[in-house]
Amino acid sequence: MRQLQATAKVLSITKDSERVAIVSDRTILYPQGGGQPGDRGSISSLNGDTTFQVQDTRMKNGVVYHYGVFEPSDSTFEAGQEVSLRVESQRRELHSRLHTAGHLIDVCMKLVGRTLEPAKGNHSPEGAFVEYIGAIPSGEIESTRVALQKEIDRLIASGASVNASVLPYDEAAGLCGGSLPDYISKDSSPRIVRIGDHTGCPCGGTHVDDVSSLTGLKVTQIRVKKGVTKVSYTLK
Numbered sequence: 001m002r003q004l005q006a007t008a009k010v011l012s013i014t015k016d017s018e019r020v021a022i023v024s025d026r027t028i029l030y031p032q033g034g035g036q037p038g039d040r041g042s043i044s045s046l047n048g049d050t051t052f053q054v055q056d057t058r059m060k061n062g063v064v065y066h067y068g069v070f071e072p073s074d075s076t077f078e079a080g081q082e083v084s085l086r087v088e089s090q091r092r093e094l095h096s097r098l099h100t101a102g103h104l105i106d107v108c109m110k111l112v113g114r115t116l117e118p119a120k121g122n123h124s125p126e127g128a129f130v131e132y133i134g135a136i137p138s139g140e141i142e143s144t145r146v147a148l149q150k151e152i153d154r155l156i157a158s159g160a161s162v163n164a165s166v167l168p169y170d171e172a173a174g175l176c177g178g179s180l181p182d183y184i185s186k187d188s189s190p191r192i193v194r195i196g197d198h199t200g201c202p203c204g205g206t207h208v209d210d211v212s213s214l215t216g217l218k219v220t221q222i223r224v225k226k227g228v229t230k231v232s233y234t235l236k
C-alpha cells in the first residue's frame with residue numbers, strides 16, 4: 001500500500017445512498033478498516049478531462065468502493081475505461097503515522113509489563129486511542145503512563161523498522177507470540193506487521209517505514225472502565 005499512483009479499469013459506477021461509488025479492477029486507495037480511516041484521492045480519465053474526487057474509500061463484502069463526486073458534475077466514466085488512481089498523500093501519511101503509533105503503543109505496553117490483550121483502536125486524527133482487555137489498578141495508572149511514554153520516546157529515538165509481510169499461518173502465529181486471534185482462518189496466510197524484533201500482530205493497514213518518524217507521539221490519557229484500559233494519544 002505504498003504506491004500513491006496507478007492505473008486501473010473501471011468496473012462499475014453506482015449510486016449508493018445518494019453518493020456515487022466507483023469500483024475498479026484494482027486499487028491503491030486504502031479502505032477504512034482496522035481503526036484507520038479510508039483514503040481520499042482521485043480517479044481521472046487518462047486525458048485528464050474527467051476527474052472523480054474520492055472523498056472516502058470503504059470495503060463491503062471484499063469489494064472496495066470509492067465514494068465521491070465527478071468534476072465536471074455531469075461527466076462520468078464508461079465501464080471498462082482505463083483511469084488513473086491517485087492517493088491524497090498527506091492524509092495517507094498522517095493516517096499511516098497515527099496507525100503505526102497504535103502498534104508502537106502495543107509494543108511499549110508489553111515492554112512496561114502490561115501484557116493486556118489488544119482490543120479495538122481508532123487511529124483518526126480526532127481522538128486516536130487503543131484499547132486493551134483488562135484493567136490496570138487505579139493506583140498504577142499514572143506511573144504506567146509515565147513509563148509508557150518513556151519507552152515510546154526511547155524507541156522513537158533509537159528507531160526501528162516497521163515491516164509487514166504475508167506469511168504462512170504457523171510462521172505468522174510464531175511471530176505474534178505463538179497464537180493468532182480466532183477471526184483469522186488457519187487456512188489463511190495472514191499479513192503480519194512487526195516493529196523491529198518485537199512481537200508482531202496481524203494487520204492490513206498502512207504503516208510508516210520506521211518508528212523514528214513518529215516523533216511527537218504523546219500518550220495523553222490512560223483510562224480504565226469496565227475492565228477495559230483505553231490509551232489515548234496524539235501525534236504532532
Ligand SMILES: [Zn+2]
Binds near residue numbers: 100103193207
Ligand atoms: Zn497496522
